[in-house]
Amino acid sequence: MCDTSGWAATSTRHARAGLSRLIEPGDLLGPLTVEVLGAEQTLELIASGTGPTPQEQQRVGEAAEASGLTARQRRLPAALQRWRTRLPQIRDTQMLRSLYRCGGGLLIPEDAAWPRQLNDLGPAQPLALWFRVAAGDSDPYSLAPARLPQAGRSVAVVGSREMTDYGGKVAWETARELAAHGVSIISGGAYGIDAAAHRGSLDGAQEDGWPALAVLAGGVDRFYPAGNDRLLHAILDRGIILSEMPPGSAPTRHRFLQRNRLIAALAAGTVVVEARWRSGALSTAHHAMDIGRPVGAVPGSVYSASSAGCHRLLRHTPAQLITDAADIMELVAADGADPGWPPGLRPAASAAVTGDAESRSATDGLGEVDRRIFEALPVRSTTTPSRLSEAAGLPMPQVLGGLTRLERKRLVHRTGGRWGRTGHQLGRT
Amino acid sequence: MCDTSGWAATSTRHARAGLSRLIEPGDLLGPLTVEVLGAEQTLELIASGTGPTPQEQQRVGEAAEASGLTARQRRLPAALQRWRTRLPQIRDTQMLRSLYRCGGGLLIPEDAAWPRQLNDLGPAQPLALWFRVAAGDSDPYSLAPARLPQAGRSVAVVGSREMTDYGGKVAWETARELAAHGVSIISGGAYGIDAAAHRGSLDGAQEDGWPALAVLAGGVDRFYPAGNDRLLHAILDRGIILSEMPPGSAPTRHRFLQRNRLIAALAAGTVVVEARWRSGALSTAHHAMDIGRPVGAVPGSVYSASSAGCHRLLRHTPAQLITDAADIMELVAADGADPGWPPGLRPAASAAVTGDAESRSATDGLGEVDRRIFEALPVRSTTTPSRLSEAAGLPMPQVLGGLTRLERKRLVHRTGGRWGRTGHQLGRT
Numbered sequence: 001m002c003d004t005s006g007w008a009a010t011s012t013r014h015a016r017a018g019l020s021r022l023i024e025p026g027d028l029l030g031p032l033t034v035e036v037l038g039a040e041q042t043l044e045l046i047a048s049g050t051g052p053t054p055q056e057q058q059r060v061g062e063a064a065e066a067s068g069l070t071a072r073q074r075r076l077p078a079a080l081q082r083w084r085t086r087l088p089q090i091r092d093t094q095m096l097r098s099l100y101r102c103g104g105g106l107l108i109p110e111d112a113a114w115p116r117q118l119n120d121l122g123p124a125q126p127l128a129l130w131f132r133v134a135a136g137d138s139d140p141y142s143l144a145p146a147r148l149p150q151a152g153r154s155v156a157v158v159g160s161r162e163m164t165d166y167g168g169k170v171a172w173e174t175a176r177e178l179a180a181h182g183v184s185i186i187s188g189g190a191y192g193i194d195a196a197a198h199r200g201s202l203d204g205a206q207e208d209g210w211p212a213l214a215v216l217a218g219g220v221d222r223f224y225p226a227g228n229d230r231l232l233h234a235i236l237d238r239g240i241i242l243s244e245m246p247p248g249s250a251p252t253r254h255r256f257l258q259r260n261r262l263i264a265a266l267a268a269g270t271v272v273v274e275a276r277w278r279s280g281a282l283s284t285a286h287h288a289m290d291i292g293r294p295v296g297a298v299p300g301s302v303y304s305a306s307s308a309g310c311h312r313l314l315r316h317t318p319a320q321l322i323t324d325a326a327d328i329m330e331l332v333a334a335d336g337a338d339p340g341w342p343p344g345l346r347p348a349a350s351a352a353v354t355g356d357a358e359s360r361s362a363t364d365g366l367g368e369v370d371r372r373i374f375e376a377l378p379v380r381s382t383t384t385p386s387r388l389s390e391a392a393g394l395p396m397p398q399v400l401g402g403l404t405r406l407e408r409k410r411l412v413h414r415t416g417g418r419w420g421r422t423g424h425q426l427g428r429t
Numbered sequence: 430m431c432d433t434s435g436w437a438a439t440s441t442r443h444a445r446a447g448l449s450r451l452i453e454p455g456d457l458l459g460p461l462t463v464e465v466l467g468a469e470q471t472l473e474l475i476a477s478g479t480g481p482t483p484q485e486q487q488r489v490g491e492a493a494e495a496s497g498l499t500a501r502q503r504r505l506p507a508a509l510q511r512w513r514t515r516l517p518q519i520r521d522t523q524m525l526r527s528l529y530r531c532g533g534g535l536l537i538p539e540d541a542a543w544p545r546q547l548n549d550l551g552p553a554q555p556l557a558l559w560f561r562v563a564a565g566d567s568d569p570y571s572l573a574p575a576r577l578p579q580a581g582r583s584v585a586v587v588g589s590r591e592m593t594d595y596g597g598k599v600a601w602e603t604a605r606e607l608a609a610h611g612v613s614i615i616s617g618g619a620y621g622i623d624a625a626a627h628r629g630s631l632d633g634a635q636e637d638g639w640p641a642l643a644v645l646a647g648g649v650d651r652f653y654p655a656g657n658d659r660l661l662h663a664i665l666d667r668g669i670i671l672s673e674m675p676p677g678s679a680p681t682r683h684r685f686l687q688r689n690r691l692i693a694a695l696a697a698g699t700v701v702v703e704a705r706w707r708s709g710a711l712s713t714a715h716h717a718m719d720i721g722r723p724v725g726a727v728p729g730s731v732y733s734a735s736s737a738g739c740h741r742l743l744r745h746t747p748a749q750l751i752t753d754a755a756d757i758m759e760l761v762a763a764d765g766a767d768p769g770w771p772p773g774l775r776p777a778a779s780a781a782v783t784g785d786a787e788s789r790s791a792t793d794g795l796g797e798v799d800r801r802i803f804e805a806l807p808v809r810s811t812t813t814p815s816r817l818s819e820a821a822g823l824p825m826p827q828v829l830g831g832l833t834r835l836e837r838k839r840l841v842h843r844t845g846g847r848w849g850r851t852g853h854q855l856g857r858t
Contacts, residue, residue: 024801024822081824088819170731252804299728299740302599302752311728314743314750321743321750323731372453375681390517393453395510 006112015039025258067123104132113145126244147240154184156267159193167274175200177325179211189214212239217259218251264288269332271296275309296322373402382420435541444468454687496552533561542574555673576669583613585696588622596703604629606754608640618643641668646688647680693717698761700725704738725751802831811849
């Protein structure tokens, strides 16, 4: 379906452009019909105004059944009626041309550059991805491929619009550190945590990196929310802005929730920095879990409403607790053996919490006997070996042997026939 | 071993009192030898100065091997030598009498009141428990049984001495709420989180409850740390103070770590409120896990060193995230079906985090079609059904049917031939 340049045929691109206008995200029969009949033929069928042939209906019905769609979702004639309602809106070639002029274009599954990780969405995969990469004269199609998220080198950092200073700091710092290690940060371009994560990724970016990726719920031609206009323009310089909705589309609540599945599927893992008890960020996390991607959540004060959703995830789902960028690297690295994943910020094999976790002290590494002798020694005075034998509950030969070993380690000192600790090392745990 | 009063014979009590002086906690062959030979005979053997008979050695050796002790730990002659070093310190009858006068006594496994949950410690179970319950004229042996922790009605709340205001607040509030529900709080009597938990339990206690239980690393005759003297005396009025170390024993680091296993074993579950990366509170948590008790940890700021140990537990162990007293009730209630456990603070079946967690809004509970219609309506103006059909991507009959349903729910209103939303319900998640 794509020529040697890696790009699909123009007719296919135009057909998918039109279809992305007609078929609402989440309308699962749409992508299935396109998969079975092809983009051009599906568009023709919709535009023709006629019903599907029995053959067409059967082929689509079988594929839909195999994908687990309900009997109602599988009804092609009803779907065609739905999709026809927006036919008056189709101005595909013009739409593509005017978007091209402002640095954008359309990616479709038939393109070599299509992010294959979206396949994990199964029947919920998008029909196409509208993108914007620049405002200048450059050819957006030559810029886009390098800026798309690599399957294993991108992380979604998401959260509530109502963030605290704490959440903003965590989002900014972790995104910055990840970007500095060549990881792209994917978020939703919203106020609050999303914006902090985008900003962090831009601030931490490597010279030649493409750190920032925003997935919008509405069209890429008008940035939403307006207050993030400057931020989203900055992303055009150092990343890419995506949407499955065609230019001119308004962001509706339904589309925000659908958009979240794209964020989850594009990233190697999703981290929720702050979320209220009910928050759209949780839906992104659940989309990620549904397709088997690792999810992390940042803890916070139990008194902060902005952390309640994160705590909820940590209590009731397999979400992993995240305290810093290194934890995120571990989260996504543990998941797959992606060869392209950059080396971790700290050794991947994290220090296990051992059974005898305790304060580091002078007696760390001592044997049982030597430790008992050391601890039986008075802290600020000295004692005789026989008193020490009684205090430690150990026979004299063991006490004398232990004192010699401890003296060699400079933990104890002898004054005449009496022994004491070296310095003050009262340890308590 | 105990008469109809429920108390063991005096000779057994005196023997265990002496043994608790001779045998250091963690010296696993001690309790095993006592189990095999009996308390009196073990003490006689130690005091006799002679070696064990081949029979004695064989019986103890077999029990020790069955309990998984190493060959070295199993050597009875070497153990007898260790235990003999403190023989000069035994003044058992006097010790018991003077402690009795200050409101204390000795509990031993042969007593009916012995907390059976300690059996879970296996070979690490204590030889005896020294206790203190009052400073007055009352008979401590008549007061103690009611104040001991019931297997399923007590929770350990522990943490670092270096606590933050946040940690202190969480410890105090959760302990207070649990105590108000008749749950006893077990902690270590230390500064910081321990003290906050003890205070909370005393402040929240029911009239007839015994909310506070402190387990000390040193003797119960002198309270440590001195700065908590008033608090520990307050616990005497409303609870009990325990230690496996006999009166006069100093708290050493080794004994603090050993003490932690008693806190873990006495409680139905252990909650760590604040702990640094290396903290004794983590050892209590691990003791609890080792014997299959549930463990919880309170999250906090990722920038707080005092929460680092809790986050470590949450990341690398099965510890459950705790945000309030209700979470703790759920933690311990989920574990066992203890019939005596008080009803939870909120329905035990916690609200699951569903896949489509989202802000509660006007469209909650609407069907897919109605939701799409509602969302396609302009927020601050009105529109015609045909425009709505196009905007929503749904055929006219569906749009008209949906509008009627939405009108019945008072979510939309009609003005002439145009439709709009009722009020302002712009929802975004």
